[in-house]
Amino acid sequence: MTPFSTEDVVEKAPLAWRLRPQNLEEFLGQRHLLSPGKPLRVMIEGDMVRSVIFYGPPGTGKTCLAHIIASKTQALFIGLSAVAAGKKDLIEVLEMANKRWREGARTLLFIDEIHRFNKIQQETLLPAVEQGQIILIGASTENPYFALVPGLRSRAQVFPFHPLSEEDLVTLLKRALDRFYPDIKVEEEALDLLARLSSGDGRKALNSLEVGITMVSEAHNPKLTAQVVTEVFQKSIPYDTQLHYDAISAFIKSMRGSDPDATLFWLAFMLEGGEDPLYIARRILIAASEDVGLADPAAIILAGTAYQGVKEIGLPEGALLLAQAALYVATAPKSNCSYVALRKAQEEVKERGDIQIPPHLRDSSSYTKRGKYLYPHEFPHHFVEQEYMPQLRLFYQPSDQGREARIKERLKKLWKERYG
Incomplete structure (x- = not known):
């Protein structure tokens, strides 16, 4: 202190x-x-x-x-x-x-x-x-x-604070050369390359310049070239907490937007940045349910299998499982109807407060007088129309995407008044 x-x-x-x-x-x-x-x-x-x-x-x-x-x-x-x-x-x-x-x-x-x-x-x-x-x-x-x-x-x-521009970095590098290394010759291309590879980080630019000058200083006619900069500069992804959130957001939105190439790009970006592969696998699993849903029920199965596989084998081989699952989700038909329906049902429950379960739906061990429950398997097509809620509400509205279109047609036949 x-x-x-x-x-x-x-x-x-x-x-x-x-x-x-x-x-x-x-x-x-x-x-x-x-x-x-x-x-x-x-x-x-x-x-x-x-x-x-x-x-x-x-x-x-x-x-x-x-x-x-x-x-x-x-x-x-x-x-x-x-x-x-x-x-x-x-x-x-x-x-x-x-x-x-x-x-x-x-x-x-x-x-x-x-x-x-x-x-x-x-x-x-x-x-x-x-x-x-x-x-x-x-x-x-x-x-x-x-x-x-x-x-x-x-x-x-x-x-x-924002990353420094390449122009500012070149100015910074020239200032360092003029003040501390006036006898070192430097290619303009080397300064431009150094500024570009530094990703807006002035400290990184100066540290890399210092290493490069150390490498060439013993030469008869010392000169810092673009080739020296390439050899010196170790490019890495500055993957910090904010990038953790931004990258996963870009990845999820690319899957949701059905862009397989962008999906792979952000997956590679996260993996190269050192992201936890199980975290990525969990987000693919969530996307399979939230953004694909019943439009392609196989998506959640594949995503779940990929999660378990990555958990078992880890990286680097687990990256292939992540890529396959992410591409499946990205290219599958999309529907968020399950997600929307759940939110609507949750809001209804919160608003209603005290909810009474209809007598015919209660547990058979209940001593309360029960109504007549109709066992669907005793009726044609294993279906019988009866009340399953205290008050009828429509939460799930299937889309016309993928397999969900077939679900929609089936519900129209079963619940004609509700889905007809």
Whole structure:
């Protein structure tokens, strides 16, 4: 627990650390937040920052902006990392901030990776933030609407950070070369490739540049080429919590929309990102019921079999089972009539409250006087018309899709008044 140091960083520090912007003029990206006249910029320049949460992907400037605020504020600036700090560290800071608050002094507390605090640690902050004893700046790569307790979200304004554009990344890379590697020759194509492969992550771009320069620096005529960048850069999917929800949503909607290619694309995306295969299998099973339903009853059977198969054999072979089940659901005829019917029935039960089961439908062990129950198998075609509900309601309305069309025709013959 120490205030951020304003001393120069050591020469051996990572390039991304050495190139941190010192003021808003050097800061790249986030123009939607920091262009002249924007609320956040006005607050920073006027030393009027209130409790905020900076939320966005890694390498987009959240911590850098906190350092800039530290250099401009007259408040005591204290930085904590939620990865290393415990509840004891947090309470120590809050007690000091409370004492300063009573003396009329301000304390600005920056918590990096704040989403890593558990619920108790997050709620420990609430009274101090509520009363203004601390000005909280939290940085998070996770969506605060999932990662932070509601009380903390309501007391701090959320500012979303976006990935850096390729133009901003090229500017950042050229700045690094001019300042620290003026003697290294670099192909323009190499910078463009590096910016594209960095996926909006400034830290990744600078780290990869540093590795590339290390590789070529011993050469007689050092030059960073696109080939070197390709060798250095290890491309991976930044699969975080938000992508977990977004990717599964895209996958489900692609199956529902009967697009087999998009279904496979998002399945591959999730698998390459390290998604739990059983989670994917469960979502395919749900889609088989919710979006296909009785239009093709085989869908839920195949999806259930795929789930059990993946559970038994795991990856990588289980990916084939997921692909087969997902493609079946995507290409099957669609009907959500079962889903809609269940929702209607549930609403009816909630609205009616006290429901009496008709006497002829009650358990045979009941001592209550029972009416005459008509046993369907004793009648032609194993069907007899009788009341099965306290009050007649129409919940299930089959579609004309797939096998459900045949179900619809059968119901018309059995229940002429209801489905005719």
